[in-house]
Amino acid sequence: MTKVLLVDDSAVMRKIIQRNIKETGLVVDEFVEAGDGNQALDKVNANGDLDLILLDWNMPNMSGIEFVKTLRSLNLSKRIPVVMVTTEGSDAKVSEAKESGADGYLTKPFTADQLRDTLGDYLLVN
Amino acid sequence: MPATTYDNIVEDIISCTNEVFETMIPMEIKCDGSFYQKEDMISTDVISLVSFTGEHSGIIAFFGTTNMAIKITSKMLGMEITDMDQDVKDAMGELTNMIGGNLKNKVFETFGAMHLSVPIVIAGANMSISSSSKEKGDVKFSTGVTCDSTNSWMMTPFSSEGETFNIGLVVKKND
Numbered sequence: 001m002t003k004v005l006l007v008d009d010s011a012v013m014r015k016i017i018q019r020n021i022k023e024t025g026l027v028v029d030e031f032v033e034a035g036d037g038n039q040a041l042d043k044v045n046a047n048g049d050l051d052l053i054l055l056d057w058n059m060p061n062m063s064g065i066e067f068v069k070t071l072r073s074l075n076l077s078k079r080i081p082v083v084m085v086t087t088e089g090s091d092a093k094v095s096e097a098k099e100s101g102a103d104g105y106l107t108k109p110f111t112a113d114q115l116r117d118t119l120g121d122y123l124l125v126n
Numbered sequence: 127m128p129a130t131t132y133d134n135i136v137e138d139i140i141s142c143t144n145e146v147f148e149t150m151i152p153m154e155i156k157c158d159g160s161f162y163q164k165e166d167m168i169s170t171d172v173i174s175l176v177s178f179t180g181e182h183s184g185i186i187a188f189f190g191t192t193n194m195a196i197k198i199t200s201k202m203l204g205m206e207i208t209d210m211d212q213d214v215k216d217a218m219g220e221l222t223n224m225i226g227g228n229l230k231n232k233v234f235e236t237f238g239a240m241h242l243s244v245p246i247v248i249a250g251a252n253m254s255i256s257s258s259s260k261e262k263g264d265v266k267f268s269t270g271v272t273c274d275s276t277n278s279w280m281m282t283p284f285s286s287e288g289e290t291f292n293i294g295l296v297v298k299k300n301d
Contacts, residue, residue, distance in 0.1 A: 087227020
């Protein structure tokens with residue numbers, strides 16, 4: 001049972017990511033969605049068995065970078081991989097994300113192949 | 127690779143917009159040059175804008191008809207959309223966000239670091255925008271969205287299947 005949390009303030013982008021994941025053969029059994037970092041923390045607390053978090057950077061209320069810093073400060077039973085999926089594409093932003101606890105990075109816009117290649121490190125491929 | 131200047135930023139806008147469509151929106155678009163337009167001459171159904179701040183500040187925006195916004199959203203989602211709904215507004219916001227983010231990364235060397243706002247989308251019919259204070263150069267939307275610019279909007283028009291949309295930019299170097 002593979003469960004992925006999608007965190008993006010755009011519901012359309014969450015739909016696009018889900019569709020691309022399914023079309024490229026990446027195996028995900030359940031998607032959980034959140035519209036900002038605050039909602040994402042609630043989802044993490046309610047779903048202890050998450051396998052991966054896909055995280056936008058610029059969101060209202062709590063940004064992606066604030067979320068990942070908070071997540072890494074929590075005493076969770078397992079370390080959930082986090083992949084940033086964001087328009088922030090500078091080297092400085094990539095470094096900041098990784099130093100804050102993100103594991104992977106994908107810049108929008110992305111192709112389905114780029115999504116599969118990035119997430120293939122964390123999800124099985126059919 | 128040459129650095130972006132004010133003169134060739136149109137090429138970067140075209141490149142960024144084409145890249146977003148080529149990667150995430152299966153829809154052929156054609157760029158039809160560029161032009162400057164005074165804000166009080168703009169009439170549109172959908173405005174999606176992202177403001178940016180830093181050494182330079184301004185707005186990058188999508189201006190288009192309701193039909194064009196619905197068509198783009200249908201292609202983005204891979205499903206038929208028939209009405210202006212929340213998904214269409216959301217999609218236009220994300221479209222502008224991706225074009226703006228991509229542009230920001232391309233013009234970093236010339237314009238310096240910039241922070242992009244989350245997108246704001248306004249949908250209606252034949253909306254116009256106008257300056258609230260020409261002398262100070264403020265640009266104010268009828269909805270109260272403001273930025274600082276002494277320039278007209280630089281419009282880059284795109285067309286697809288008989289419909290058009292514009293990607294507009296106003297930018298100002300901060301003192």
